[in-house]
Amino acid sequence: MSEVSVIGLGPMGIALAGALLRSGARVTVWNRTSAKAEPLVAEGAALASSVAAAVQASSVVVVCIADYQATYRLLEATEVASALAGKVLVQLSTGTPQDARHGEAWAKERGVDYLDGAILAVPSQMGKSESSIIVSGSEAAFQKSKTLLERMAGTVSYLGEQVGSASALDLAFISFVFAGLLGFYHGARICEAEGLRVGDFGSMLADIAPAIGAMIKQDGDAIQAGAFAGAESSVEMCSRGAEIVLRQAREARIDAVIPAFASGLFRKGVLAGYGAESPGALIKVLRKGM
Numbered sequence: 001m002s003e004v005s006v007i008g009l010g011p012m013g014i015a016l017a018g019a020l021l022r023s024g025a026r027v028t029v030w031n032r033t034s035a036k037a038e039p040l041v042a043e044g045a046a047l048a049s050s051v052a053a054a055v056q057a058s059s060v061v062v063v064c065i066a067d068y069q070a071t072y073r074l075l076e077a078t079e080v081a082s083a084l085a086g087k088v089l090v091q092l093s094t095g096t097p098q099d100a101r102h103g104e105a106w107a108k109e110r111g112v113d114y115l116d117g118a119i120l121a122v123p124s125q126m127g128k129s130e131s132s133i134i135v136s137g138s139e140a141a142f143q144k145s146k147t148l149l150e151r152m153a154g155t156v157s158y159l160g161e162q163v164g165s166a167s168a169l170d171l172a173f174i175s176f177v178f179a180g181l182l183g184f185y186h187g188a189r190i191c192e193a194e195g196l197r198v199g200d201f202g203s204m205l206a207d208i209a210p211a212i213g214a215m216i217k218q219d220g221d222a223i224q225a226g227a228f229a230g231a232e233s234s235v236e237m238c239s240r241g242a243e244i245v246l247r248q249a250r251e252a253r254i255d256a257v258i259p260a261f262a263s264g265l266f267r268k269g270v271l272a273g274y275g276a277e278s279p280g281a282l283i284k285v286l287r288k289g290m
């Protein structure tokens with residue numbers, strides 16, 4: 001028996017299995033394209049000949065593949081599902097909270113202890129302090145897999161029995177990262193238009209990341225408390241700032257899609273009467289729908 005089986009050897013599955021191996025864990029791997037397992041086998045992983053054999057090999061089975069539907073296609077086969085009974089299944093593929101609830105129901109029907117998780121890092125960060133894994137679902141499953149999860153990521157957080165929590169927070173995180181990246185790419189175009197180095201812009205943002213984090217934390221607290229009064233900055237101020245970014249895009253003849261979207265949203269906040277409130281008040285516009 002190995003301690004853990006990793007099903008799925010895309011960039012992330014390889015990183016997870018690699019981190020486990022380097023921490024000294026006994027690891028079995030399986031991938032649809034078995035050639036991808038070769039470097040891991042060279043590091044000491046056992047290559048299972050089938051999904052069923054991978055599931056039989058360990059009491060904890062980690063799945064990290066493209067999506068949940070592909071997971072069911074792999075695990076649905078009778079010999080696989082019966083081998084999974086009584087074991088812990090940790091689903092680390094990205095999905096929605098509804099996918100997580102469906103996964104938990106699927107596992108329960110088959111007597112499988114289910115944990116749904118998300119990885120807040122890129123493959124090269126796995127096994128290092130800067131990586132995080134968040135999980136939710138069966139507490140018993142978490143206790144049985146905690147040590148293994150801690151070998152895969154620097155920080156492991158259990159969010160409780162509500163199985164969709166990890167996925168919800170993951171999608172909230174992805175939403176933040178994507179919007180931030182889009183802003184960054186537009187910022188890069190501003191730099192290019194003015195002959196500045198985009199690399200320096202990236203470094204500047206990395207340096208001030210803690211200050212940006214503090215702003216976001218303040219906004220989160222304001223939204224949680226519904227307290228938007230007496231702000232040091234306001235929706236009105238953001239709206240004017242976004243208009244200036246939009247004007248610059250037109251002056252420099254660069255694509256204006258991102259500032260046009262941002263200024264449109266802030267303007268809606270002003271028109272809705274939230275101009276004097278803190279920027280987080282924009283959530284009241286989003287709650288009403290676009």
Ligand SMILES: NC(=O)c1ccc[n+]([C@@H]2O[C@H](COP(=O)([O-])OP(=O)(O)OC[C@H]3O[C@@H](n4cnc5c(N)ncnc54)[C@H](OP(=O)(O)O)[C@@H]3O)[C@@H](O)[C@H]2O)c1
Pocket residue numbers: 008009010011012013014031032033034036064065066067070073074092093094095119120121122123
């Ligand atoms: N990469 C990242 O930065 C990152 C970060 C956080 C979370 N994640 C999540 O981690 C999961 C895996 O990501 P990834 O980066 O490893 O790459 P990916 O492209 O999302 O997944 C590749 C893996 O899925 C397998 N796969 C796809 N369709 C399949 C099917 N129908 N049947 C069996 N296996 C199938 C591939 O097998 P083959 O090798 O045979 O094609 C490979 O093992 C995803 O849900 C992703 O969102 C990734």
